[in-house]
Amino acid sequence: MSYDDVDQTLQPTLSLGDAALLSVFAKLFKEHVVPAIDEKIAAVKGPLLDAYDGPDSTSRVDAKVNGTAVATHTVAISKDKYVVDDEEAFTAFAEDRDEAEVIIQARPAFRDAMLKRAAYDKDSGAIVDKVTGEVIPGVKRIPGGKPTGSVALRWKEGGQEAVLEAFHKGQLDDLLRGVPMLPSAPTRDGGEQ
Numbered sequence: 001m002s003y004d005d006v007d008q009t010l011q012p013t014l015s016l017g018d019a020a021l022l023s024v025f026a027k028l029f030k031e032h033v034v035p036a037i038d039e040k041i042a043a044v045k046g047p048l049l050d051a052y053d054g055p056d057s058t059s060r061v062d063a064k065v066n067g068t069a070v071a072t073h074t075v076a077i078s079k080d081k082y083v084v085d086d087e088e089a090f091t092a093f094a095e096d097r098d099e100a101e102v103i104i105q106a107r108p109a110f111r112d113a114m115l116k117r118a119a120y121d122k123d124s125g126a127i128v129d130k131v132t133g134e135v136i137p138g139v140k141r142i143p144g145g146k147p148t149g150s151v152a153l154r155w156k157e158g159g160q161e162a163v164l165e166a167f168h169k170g171q172l173d174d175l176l177r178g179v180p181m182l183p184s185a186p187t188r189d190g191g192e193q
Helices: 016-053 087-096 108-117 159-168
Strands: 060-065 068-074 118-120 127-129
Touching: 016 060, 016 159, 108 118
Parallel strands: none
Antiparallel strands: 060 068, 118 127
16 A cells, blocks of 8 residues: 555554554654665766866756756855954954953863753752762752653664564554555565555
8 A cells, every 4th residue: 555645644643652652653654664765866966076086076957857957966165264263363463453351251171060960959959069068059959750751762673674574564554544655565576455
């Protein structure tokens, strides 16, 4: 069954279990198919870079369908950029033009160390150094324990194989209706259903 020829409207809300199954199938599909697609997309990169440095130097190539250009690949060229190479000389140059300033700030290593040692004292509501107990001024607590908005997936042993098997047997067909660009599932003998 091809999934791109069916009605593309959204399905009613899935059960949490069905949503989880659809999610793992999509992740598995992405892990197996996207790298192959990315490889095809990148196929022009090496030859075009070789042609750029080659005797027939070219920086672009058109993709054509029936002799008509449908897209152009172009070698990206970096632009000049400038960085300060001699800090003392540049600072002297800035001082001569009244464009220098003195900045006093906590050393980054001290800042990192204090933030790692920071703890919330429930009794006082203050942020303290968990080693010394001293209050650390200027640090605030952002409470954790709330969902971050992302969900992690960890495959169970044999899980990928089981999902692929269910896909090949057509057991995911109802979940995959409306999912664009999925090829039809091959039968066990290698043909299409």
